[in-house]
Amino acid sequence: MNLFMKLEGRRFASDLVLSARSLLHTHAGTQELIGNLQLACTGRPASYAAGITEIIDLIRSQEDRPCA
Numbered sequence: 505m506n507l508f509m510k511l512e513g514r515r516f517a518s519d520l521v522l523s524a525r526s527l528l529h530t531h532a533g534t535q536e537l538i539g540n541l542q543l544a545c546t547g548r549p550a551s552y553a554a555g556i557t558e559i560i561d562l563i564r565s566q567e568d569r570p571c572a
């Protein structure tokens with residue numbers, strides 16, 4: 505796995521989440537953001553897609569947690 509490409513994918517996904525963070529306030533918005541990230545994996549190198557997938561997994565792990 506190409507670590508540089510994985511980090512680039514993670515950075516891309518993080519930037520996308522930050523720019524659309526208002527979507528994270530609802531379940532439907534969160535699902536839309538996850539769908540957009542999944543689409544962004546299409547046609548990308550496996551390492552790059554792995555970085556995006558890490559961010560998707562992080563969003564999913566936080567989705568059902570109560571707000572602090």
